[in-house]
Amino acid sequence: METCESKTLRSPDFPIGWYSVARGSEVKTGEVKRVYAFDRELALFRTRSGQVAVTDAFCPHLGAHLGVEGKVVGESIQCPFHGWRFDTSGQCVDIPYCDEIPTRAAVRSWTVNEINGDIMVWYHPNEEPPAWEMPLIEEFQSDDWCEPQTWEFTVPNHVQNIAENACDPVHFQYVHKNQETPENTVTIDDDGRVLRMEADSRYAAHPNILKVIMHNPGLAIVRTVYGPGAEMLVYNTAQPTTLNETHLRWSLSVRNEIVDLVGDDVMRGIKDGINDDMPIWRHKVYREKPLFCKADTTLILFRKWVRQFYVD
Numbered sequence: 001m002e003t004c005e006s007k008t009l010r011s012p013d014f015p016i017g018w019y020s021v022a023r024g025s026e027v028k029t030g031e032v033k034r035v036y037a038f039d040r041e042l043a044l045f046r047t048r049s050g051q052v053a054v055t056d057a058f059c060p061h062l063g064a065h066l067g068v069e070g071k072v073v074g075e076s077i078q079c080p081f082h083g084w085r086f087d088t089s090g091q092c093v094d095i096p097y098c099d100e101i102p103t104r105a106a107v108r109s110w111t112v113n114e115i116n117g118d119i120m121v122w123y124h125p126n127e128e129p130p131a132w133e134m135p136l137i138e139e140f141q142s143d144d145w146c147e148p149q150t151w152e153f154t155v156p157n158h159v160q161n162i163a164e165n166a167c168d169p170v171h172f173q174y175v176h177k178n179q180e181t182p183e184n185t186v187t188i189d190d191d192g193r194v195l196r197m198e199a200d201s202r203y204a205a206h207p208n209i210l211k212v213i214m215h216n217p218g219l220a221i222v223r224t225v226y227g228p229g230a231e232m233l234v235y236n237t238a239q240p241t242t243l244n245e246t247h248l249r250w251s252l253s254v255r256n257e258i259v260d261l262v263g264d265d266v267m268r269g270i271k272d273g274i275n276d277d278m279p280i281w282r283h284k285v286y287r288e289k290p291l292f293c294k295a296d297t298t299l300i301l302f303r304k305w306v307r308q309f310y311v312d
């Protein structure tokens with residue numbers, strides 16, 4: 001008997017880019033957290049001066065997990081096992097019972113950016129430095145927009161497969177039961193990296209124009225305009241925990257004009273939408289070479305775009 005297909009197809013690697021590992025508000029000054037991302041253990045801490053750092057979890061000494069019972073001491077994290085301390089760059093700066101620090105005493109430190117309410121780390125399989133900066137969400141700084149509501153959920157699938165949905169207008173009709181497929185365009189900026197999707201549902205029950213800007217798989221800004229002053233923003237970051245599981249963090253804001261009117265409804269609508277997608281995500285396999293038809297233009301473009309986030 002042939003091996004079941006789901007067992008022979010494999011997911012792509014983790015794509016290059018910026019990913020969230022926590023909300024900024026979850027890590028108070030002096031706090032240490034254990035994080036699981038990119039199929040590895042990490043330690044996350046906030047120093048006394050307020051700086052956030054993410055390091056590989058396991059102490060180079062005897063391998064204790066720095067994120068479990070580790071302690072912040074000033075600008076460093078202290079290993080719970082024998083008290084070695086590492087600064088935010090991962091360098092060992094103190095061994096309490098020895099004057100000499102071995103030169104190789106360090107843990108890998110990840111590039112971190114706390115921005116738009118999330119703690120983001122840069123992922124590159126070869127540990128290369130960030131190739132682009134994080135976008136700043138201006139609505140979150142603006143008095144015209146409400147304090148963002150946050151929502152998180154875990155999807156049992158690879159981050160690329162989740163991102164692909166944004167370029168999949170046809171699934172809105174079948175999975176989300178939309179009346180029709182909205183008119184849509186997918187374009188890629190001159191730099192080749194930023195992908196934009198625009199969908200025009202002007203004849204829908206709640207006519208709207210939706211604009212998605214995707215900076216890397218899992219990092220997307222979705223703006224929906226229902227009419228003058230009736231605007232909504234969903235900011236979307238992702239924590240790929242394994243190749244087949246992704247934790248998503250959403251921050252949702254609307255313009256003050258409509259916050260009382262639709263704030264909660266909009267949130268409910270979005271949650272329902274995700275529940276529609278779940279059964280597909282839970283059970284689908286990753287097709288490295290999908291059998292596309294001629295009309296699958298936006299999906300074909302997505303697959304071309306996404307290649308840049310892998311090294312081979």
Ligand code: FES
Pocket residue numbers: 059060061062063064079080081082083084
């Ligand atoms: S294992 Fe970390 S100090 Fe010994």
Ligand SMILES: [Fe+2]
Pocket residue numbers: 165171175176273277
């Ligand atoms: Fe969907």
